[in-house]
Structures are given as structure tokens and as C-alpha cells.
Amino acid sequence: MTVQRIQIDDAPLNKFHLRITALTFGSNFCDGYALGIIGIALSLLGAQMHLSPVWQGLLGSSALIGLFFGSLLLGWLSDRIGRQKIYVTNFVIITIASVLQFFVNDPVTLFILRILIGLALGGDYAVGSTLLAEFAPKKYRGSLLSALNVLWTLGYTIATLVGYFLEKTGPDSWRLMLATGAIPAVIVLLLRIGTPESPRWLISMGREQEARQIVKKYIGPNIEIDDMIAESKQVTFGFKDLFTKQIRLRTIFGSLFYVCIVLPYFAIYTYLPTILKQLGYVENFLVDTLLNIFLLVGSIAGVWFTEKMTRRGFIIYSFAVLTITLFLVTVLPMSMLTFQFIAFAIFTFVMSAVSNLTLVYPAELFPTEVRSSGTGVVTAISRVGSAVGTFFLPLMSLTSSMIGMTLVLLLGTIISIAWAPETGRLTLNEASNPLHRKDSAFSEVASNILK
Structure with a gap:
């Protein structure tokens, strides 16, 4: 009986694919948790440490600053030494730094620890989604990658609930809040030990036999990688190519759309x-909880949208809705709180749903040799934008900051209409090939803009 040979991009979904997805969830959950918990902790430690608005902004954006350096440097390093080493080491750093937050007594030390947590999370953004994309079959790649955002949202939501309950235990409860981030981190660390290296990366390094052994062991004995080997030999890219004519259009689009979302x-x-208090919500715990529910439901719905819609259509329509709804949240008066809440709920749902693409698009935009580097670069640039927004929001009036963010979303709409490529339902090599025929319209429009 002849065994049917199947190329890796057409492999059936198996337990290993689900396992690598679950392990990659760890960084997204921990990132969401880290961001969610710091907002509540700041309301307590701010008064205790007599923090100025500048220090509040720095601590609020500290993990995002670390994410910038981590995604840039560790993404580049991953393309040199492999995905697996960094995939495990990241969570050693996160676990240790999270525990040490319990003992801090000054904002400088806390700032440094938050930077370290962000550094490791940034590296995991570059490496985790890359590793998952390089193992996932094309039929399930979008769903698996977009599902990562569900766990980010779950981490953020759980952090909010944990923070609200721990807040009642006393003025030093912020220490326990921040230290609880070590619990999911150590679980992920232990489970990630033994994760195999990416076969695509091994092929790009000329280590084809090792790649075949991993594919046979984890994907299936009848799974072939000949097409992947042949495609990898057609064009070879290096880090500098991210900024040259062939790939820079994808680097620019990936960076800008990511910034405009985060x-x-x-x-x-x-x-x-x-923000809710300044908008006029006296009992904001209920409103906060409802919006967190919309965040969670939106992230789950986003998995379905990613699967059913084109990448290009999903991002364009989402940016348009976000621009309109955030503008309404900003301009509607307090006498129309019900309509304002509806607009805020729609904004929250769509924002959470389209955020799934921040974990799908980058992994599909770049060739294997620079996939981690490219993902790292666009993630790093996005974190500059998110850190800027997080730092300046406490320093500006609410109306000014909300109008500014509405303009950012409008810019995202324009960029997506002009530049967004379609990468869905292609093999990873086709999706990441800037010369692929389905990318020609995008390249032509973007090239004309850049001239």
C-alpha cells in the first residue's frame, strides 16, 4: 500500500500544532496581564511613592519600552542562532523579574524590572509567532495566529479582575499584584522545555536532515519538505534587505498599521x-467590566473574521469603524452617556478583533531568513508608538488625547487602503514572497507613493 506524501504546508492539524499554539499563548497572556495589572497598581503605588505624572507615564509605558528593544534585538538574534533557544530563555527573565517586583521600594528599580519584562516579551513576540507560523499548515495558519490575541485579552481581563480584588487588601497590595505575573510565567517556562527548532529555519541554515527529522517526529512520517527546500534556494535575504527595495514596502506597511492599532x-x-471617570462614569467598575467582556468577545470573534474575511478587507473596514466610533466617544456629551457607551463598546469589540491581525500579518509578510527580524522590527516600531501614547496620555487633556488617537486611526485607514497586501490562504513562502503575483498591486501602489 502506497503512503500518500504530503507537503508540510498541506499537513493536517495535529496535537503538536495545538501544543505549540498553546505554548505561544504564554507570551500573549503574560503581556496582556502585565499591561492590565500596571494600570491598577499605579493607582496605589503612585500615591505611596509620590509619583509625578512623568513617572506615572514612564512606569505605565516601561514594559512597552522593553518590548521595543526585545523585539528588535532578540528577533534579529533568532534569525542567527535559532528560534528555540530564545523561545525558552525569555520566560526565565520574565519569571525572575516578576518576582523581584514584590520587593521594590523606588520607581527606578521598578522601571528597570518592567523594562526587563518587556524585553523578554518583545523577544517572544518576534520569535513565538514566527515559530508558530513556520510549523502551522496554511489552512489553519490565520486561525492559530489570530487566536493568540484571545489569550492576550484574557490576560488583560484577568489582571483587571485580580487587581480590583487585591486592591482591597491594603496599600501595599500593588506589590502582590505585580508579583502575580510570575505565576503564568513559570508555568509557560516549564512547559516550553523541549520545544523543537523550526524546520524552516534549519533549512535556511542548510541543515536539511535535522529539519526532516523534526518534521517526521512532530508533524508526521509522510510529510515532505521538498517544496520548502526548493523555494528556500530561490532567493536568500539578509537583515539589511528589510530596508531595500524588495522588502521595505512590507516593512513600512507592517510597522505603520501595527502602530496605528496599538x-x-x-x-x-x-x-x-x-478615562471612564473623566468621561462621567461615576460607578466605573461595572462599565470597565462590561468593556473587558467586549474585549474578550471581540478577540474571539476576530479569529472567525480572520478566517472568513480577506486580510485586506478585515483591516480596512476595522480601521474605518474604529475611527468613527472613537470620534463619537470623544464628542458625545455627558447627557448622552448611553450612546457614548454603545460607541465605546463597538470600538472595544472591533479594536480587540482587528488586533488579531497584529499577530498574523507580520509573520506572513517576511521570508524565512528574516521572518523573526522583520517581525521584530515592526513590533519594535509599534511599541514606540504605544509607549508614546501611554506616556503622554496622563500629561494631556482627555479630549486632546482622544482626538489625537482618532487621527491615528484615520491614518491607519488611509495606509491600509493604499498599501495592505493580501496574504491569506497562501503557503507561507508565497505569502512572504514580495515578488508573488498577488502582491503586485500593493507593490505598484506603494512604489508610486515612495517615489
Whole structure:
């Protein structure tokens, strides 16, 4: 009986694919938890340490600053030494730094620890989604990658609930809040030990036999990688190519669309209790909880949208809705709180749903040789935007900051209409090939803009 040979991009979904997805969830959950918990902790430690608005902004954006350096440097390093080593080491750093937050007595030490946590999380953004994309079959790649955002949202939501309950235990409860981040981190660390290296990366390094052994062991004995080997030999890219004519269009688009999503997302939801109070919600715990539910439901719905819609259509329509709804939240008076809440709920749902693409698009935009580097670069640039928004929001009036973020979303709409490529339902090599025929319209429009 002849065994049917199947290429890795067409492999059936198996337990290993689900396992690598679950392990990659860890960084997204921990990132969401880290962002959610700091907003509540700041309301306590701010008074205790007599923090100025500048220090509040720095501590609120500290993990995002670390994410910038981590995604940039560790993404580049991953393309040199492999995905697996960094995939495990990241969570050693997160676990230790999270525990040490319990013992801090000054904002400088806390700032450094938050930077370290962000550094490791940034590296995991670059490496985790890359490793998952390089193992996932094309049929399930979008769903598996977009599902990562569900766990980010779950982490953020759980952190909010934990923070609210721990807040009642006393003025030093912020220490326990921040230290609880070590619990999911150590679980992920232990489970990640033994994760195999990416076969695509091994092939790019000329280690084809090792790649075949991993594919046979984890994907299936009848799974072939000949097409992947042949495609990898056609064009070879290096880090500098991210900024040359062939790939720079994807680097620019990936960076800008990512910034336009995460800048308002992180700024608004880091300081959500404060924003709700300024908008006129006296009992903001209920409103905060409802919006967190919309965040969670939106992230789950986003998995379905990613699967059923084109990447290009999903991002364009989402940016348009976000621009309109955030503008309404900003301009509607307190006498129309019900309509304002409806607009805020729609904004929250769509923002959470489209954020799934921040974990799908980058992994599909770049060739294997620079996939981690490219993902790292666009993630790093996005974190500059999110850190800026998070830092300046406490220093500006609410109306000014909300109008500014509305303009950022409008820019995202324009960029997506002009530049967004379609990468769905292609093999990973086709999706990441800037010369692929389905990318020609995008390249032509973007090239004309850049001239």
C-alpha cells in the first residue's frame, strides 16, 4: 500500500500544532496581564511613592519600552542562532523579574524590572509567532495566529479582575499584584522545555536532515519538505534587505498599521478606569467590566473574521469603524452617556478583533531568513508608538488625547487602503514572497507613493 506524501504546508492539524499554539499563548497572556495589572497598581503605588505624572507615564509605558528593544534585538538574534533557544530563555527573565517586583521600594528599580519584562516579551513576540507560523499548515495558519490575541485579552481581563480584588487588601497590595505575573510565567517556562527548532529555519541554515527529522517526529512520517527546500534556494535575504527595495514596502506597511492599532489600544486600556471617570462614569467598575467582556468577545470573534474575511478587507473596514466610533466617544456629551457607551463598546469589540491581525500579518509578510527580524522590527516600531501614547496620555487633556488617537486611526485607514497586501490562504513562502503575483498591486501602489 502506497503512503500518500504530503507537503508540510498541506499537513493536517495535529496535537503538536495545538501544543505549540498553546505554548505561544504564554507570551500573549503574560503581556496582556502585565499591561492590565500596571494600570491598577499605579493607582496605589503612585500615591505611596509620590509619583509625578512623568513617572506615572514612564512606569505605565516601561514594559512597552522593553518590548521595543526585545523585539528588535532578540528577533534579529533568532534569525542567527535559532528560534528555540530564545523561545525558552525569555520566560526565565520574565519569571525572575516578576518576582523581584514584590520587593521594590523606588520607581527606578521598578522601571528597570518592567523594562526587563518587556524585553523578554518583545523577544517572544518576534520569535513565538514566527515559530508558530513556520510549523502551522496554511489552512489553519490565520486561525492559530489570530487566536493568540484571545489569550492576550484574557490576560488583560484577568489582571483587571485580580487587581480590583487585591486592591482591597491594603496599600501595599500593588506589590502582590505585580508579583502575580510570575505565576503564568513559570508555568509557560516549564512547559516550553523541549520545544523543537523550526524546520524552516534549519533549512535556511542548510541543515536539511535535522529539519526532516523534526518534521517526521512532530508533524508526521509522510510529510515532505521538498517544496520548502526548493523555494528556500530561490532567493536568500539578509537583515539589511528589510530596508531595500524588495522588502521595505512590507516593512513600512507592517510597522505603520501595527502602530496605528496599538497606540490607541495601549493608551486607552492602560488608563481605562481614569478615562471612564473623566468621561462621567461615576460607578466605573461595572462599565470597565462590561468593556473587558467586549474585549474578550471581540478577540474571539476576530479569529472567525480572520478566517472568513480577506486580510485586506478585515483591516480596512476595522480601521474605518474604529475611527468613527472613537470620534463619537470623544464628542458625545455627558447627557448622552448611553450612546457614548454603545460607541465605546463597538470600538472595544472591533479594536480587540482587528488586533488579531497584529499577530498574523507580520509573520506572513517576511521570508524565512528574516521572518523573526522583520517581525521584530515592526513590533519594535509599534511599541514606540504605544509607549508614546501611554506616556503622554496622563500629561494631556482627555479630549486632546482622544482626538489625537482618532487621527491615528484615520491614518491607519488611509495606509491600509493604499498599501495592505493580501496574504491569506497562501503557503507561507508565497505569502512572504514580495515578488508573488498577488502582491503586485500593493507593490505598484506603494512604489508610486515612495517615489
